[in-house]
Amino acid sequence: MSESKQNIRQSGLGKSFFVGFLLLCMILFLALGFWQLDRLQWKEQLIASANDRLNAERMDIPSKAAWADLDPDTFDFQKVRMTGQFLDCCEARVFISLPKKRDRYSGPGYWIVTPFELAEGGVVYVNRGFAPQELTLPKAEYARAPQGELTLEGYMRRPERVGSATLEPDLAKQVDWVINPARLNEILFPELEDVAPFYVNLSSPTANDLPQAPDEAALNFTNRHLEYAFTWFGLAALMPILAIFWLIRTRRPRQELAKSKTED
Structure with missing residues (x-):
């Protein structure tokens, strides 16, 4: 295998690896976002039940x-x-x-x-x-x-x-x-x-x-789970944008490498 072909193959493998890594990050961030939504529901129920007990009749210990x-x-x-x-x-x-x-x-x-x-x-x-x-x-x-x-x-x-x-x-x-x-x-x-x-x-x-x-x-419970969920969802949305931007940035060097191979 010529050196130019090997460079093209290595470049393709590198891109695949990096894009796969970004996709895994996106899946992880989505999972964390949905987990925070579950925590939000739990915290709201906790606050509601605690308020109910504080507003209820006093009882013997x-x-x-x-x-x-x-x-x-x-x-x-x-x-x-x-x-x-x-x-x-x-x-x-x-x-x-x-x-x-x-x-x-x-x-x-x-x-x-x-x-x-x-x-x-x-x-x-x-x-x-x-x-x-x-x-x-x-x-x-x-x-x-x-x-x-x-x-x-x-x-x-x-x-x-x-x-x-x-x-x-x-x-x-x-x-x-x-x-x-x-x-x-x-x-x-x-x-x-x-x-x-x-x-x-x-x-x-x-x-x-x-x-x-x-x-x-x-x-007055601290309840920032919705804020955290939006943060994780925002990071998840950022991953495909980063992947597209990175692919565009690396497309030109690959084209130049392919052109060099043709000339050889």
Whole structure:
């Protein structure tokens, strides 16, 4: 085979490979776009069901016997009331940086999470509210949890997810990075027993003397799945355009190569 024929064949194989690669990218981007549309539907259903629970009648907190069968998708944001007392043995500080919105406080600080022993048995971690960093460490200058039997109102939350990027807690300062009852119980407060698989954001003013209460408006879920879907579909549409543009750009050199072959 002459050198010119080999060059033409290699050029054709290269083009086929590159066009095939762009087509595979287009298929991948289309799949990601449709996946984001599925996520959009899921997120809209999640927001609607959470709003329904926040607007529903308040109920007594589930008893300890029912905790093993609870489904986070059905109890998240359920409004509850509970009777019991705060435990003075332990209190966790969970780091958070609040955005600058209409809140009274923003920036770095801590959710103050205190275990609450139910009168019927069992312990529930309660997010009492936010304290800015300057009031929290090195010395706690915020109000302590009140003592004695109390009836509190709040709403149930699913545990925050622990991932590979979650930092290790600071045991000396009792600081963690997520509100996850199982993690808090295992790492910070192993002496507690019968801990609920959920936590409660306090919403009543009772026993809430912290600078800022947990905000029910935190239900403003981020929902950018439609935006992401349009991004992936846009990239998919770009692939055939790139293929056509590239083929046009490479057509002339190939014609010149074929002409050289004819002359030879």
